[in-house]
Amino acid sequence: MSYRTIDRGAAATPEPVARKIRGLSDRAIAWIFVAPTIFLLLAINIFPLIWTIRLSFTNYKANRINREPEWIGLRNYERILTDSDIWLNMQATAHFLIWTIFFQVLIGFALAWLINKKFKGNDLWTTIIVLPMMLSPAVVGNFWKFLYQPQIGLFNYIIAFFTGKEPSSFEMLGQVNLAPWSIVIVDTWMWTPFVMLICLAGLRSIPDYIYEAAEVDRASKLRQFFTITVPMVLPFLMLAVLFRGIENFKMFDLVVQLTGGGPGSTTELTSINLKREAFEKWRTGYASAYAIILFVTVFGLASIYVKALNKVKER
Amino acid sequence: MAYSKLATASAIAIAATGVAHSAQAEDLTLCWAAWDPANALVELSKEFEAQSGHTMNFEFVPWPNFADRMLNELNSGGQLCDLLIGDSQWIGGGAENGHYVKLNDFFDNEGISMDDFAPATVYAYSTWPKGTPNYYALPAMGDANGWFYRKDWFAREDIQAAYKEATGEDLREPQSQKELLQIAQFFQGREIDGKTVYGAAIFTERGSEGITMGVTSALYPWGFKYENEPGSYDMEGAVNSPEAVEALEFYKTFYETATPPGYTNSYMGESLDAFKSGQVAMAMNWFAFFPGLYADPATGGDKIDFFVNPPQNIAASTLGGQGISVVSYSDKQDAALEYIKWFAQPDVQAKWWALGGYSAHNSVLQDPGFVDSQPFAGDFLEAMDGVQDFWQEPAYAELLLAMQKRVHDFVVADQGTAQEALDKLIEDWNEVFEDEGKL
8 A cells, every 4th residue: 555655656756856856865855855955954053153253353342333343353352351340140040040940940849749639629730830931021020120110110119028127128129249149030920930840740640650669668748759759850950941941041031120230230141241242332343242251151161060960861 | 469479478488398397307305213303394394395396205114213214225225315413423424535515615505504593502413523613414403311200299288298207308300410400309199189109210222322411411511521731532531520420320329310210211202191191290302393292182271391401510401303414325315405405594494483393593593582482492592502512523433332331231230330330431432433533
């Protein structure tokens, strides 16, 4: 039956095309299929990357089309790496990255563990919990701005209720010591459900018979948790950390809506600073060098992390 | 026979007129910021449409995104805008990067004289290099940063008595920056009609130009200068002079002691909201908003009054406002120039003022009835006499963002001292001018 189908297909192929294809090797045909993708990849990713590297050694400004760019060697890199303000931006990014991942993993795993227990209304709670990650970051940024408003914001009133402080006595978005935490809170609120879903997938992939065997061996619940649950969910958790790490390294919209990088430059993450250099100050060459430094940083860290992830998977 | 000849001639004339109109009629797009005067301009432009046969379209962008959006449009050679009412600081970039059409020949041919416009507006909105007779825009909208206050609160006897008791002085429109602060501090946290109110709404916005426009409203009256000699780019001792340091410290004190809580990233919209909601006794904002404020049913009318930015060592205000330019990438430049020619007419300028726009035409400003035409008209004239503007260099965006960062770091984030902020600002600006090849 299948033989006859192939025969029919071959007979239906126009003779000139069939002759041409017959003249090509399997390797050539494979190249024909892959070539458009490779071409697109080169055009959209590789060429701009090479072009950016080239621009990073010049003083090119995209808004000064009449000015010929000059080759300035490593000057842009030197400026960036010796600029104390850039290091402050890096610190702000690291603070945001580390604490958001910490809280999201902690709370996300805890929620997944709870949701994984069978109880009434389980599905409804899952739906409610994942709602924040379905919202637009711009919308989330805007309504949290209202929640944080010192005079009418609900957040300040809740804190005031528990601490007895005056609601307008502290400004989550306006105080240097609080603003970095305010963006951590919002990002955690929004993206913890994502980590929870990945952990839930991990928890549900653990076969019941492993726990049953552990029960037979009289392993305690705590022991089961640390010797079965955690190791088996760990690759999923690490994947979630990788996703959130990459996402938060390039975090822009949410923070711009909330603080605009302020107060001062307290929450000016590298992505916000890079955007300002590239598209507000139009220092294209400088911004290119900045982008390359960030790219190398993320690429290097992600490579090390992926290797670690693979090792965990192999275990 | 004669009748039929006349009818034929009339028909040909009508047809010719129709052909001429349809041949020249263009769809023009004018780009500007989305704010009250833009609505007035839409109304005004209907007359131009009726007279010229052209259709006017408008692209109005909210202020926080205006510079970003429009400068991107210009830098990419976009054809969205045929006419652009761009900020005064863009004139250097507009001219040097070839974004704006030079208007000298057009003005000469059409008999448009820059002497017919207020000198401060011609200097600020039209010329590049500064002060030279090279015109890239027609002054379209005069503006400056001014103040408004709750006249009804100031007039209350109980409040006047409390102020007298607290300060030993009479409560009045402030005559100096320090008196302004004193009044704002007096109102800060005060109970009025059972509601807690605050001193004043000032500009603290970080992202675009807000805090720079606010801070310069204190710097200029203290005598701040950008350079020791105009055109020298020699800033040491000028930008970080003792007067500049004192003014910056003053603004920080103002922010810390006389503004509503949470007022950390606020600009025009927040200032208007704070005033209209009855939260503050005074607020700074651009004169462009004053017609709308006066017309506001809740806090306008006899509840509001206006004053020019108070002097300290000198009288000075931060310049706002814009000129109208023809975008060089437009393929409808003739029709765009026609609009400018129409807009420059004295009677159109008079209507512009009547509708809520701020004309810079001498025929309007020097009219004997001008000062009494609106409650803020006199203040506007006074302010325009002492306006100062930010750098108008092609690298203005870099210069502005550097200042935004340094002053926000000091005023709002409480980092470092005023002296350090201004010293670092000079370093930033020197770097920009070195990159530009001007140092």
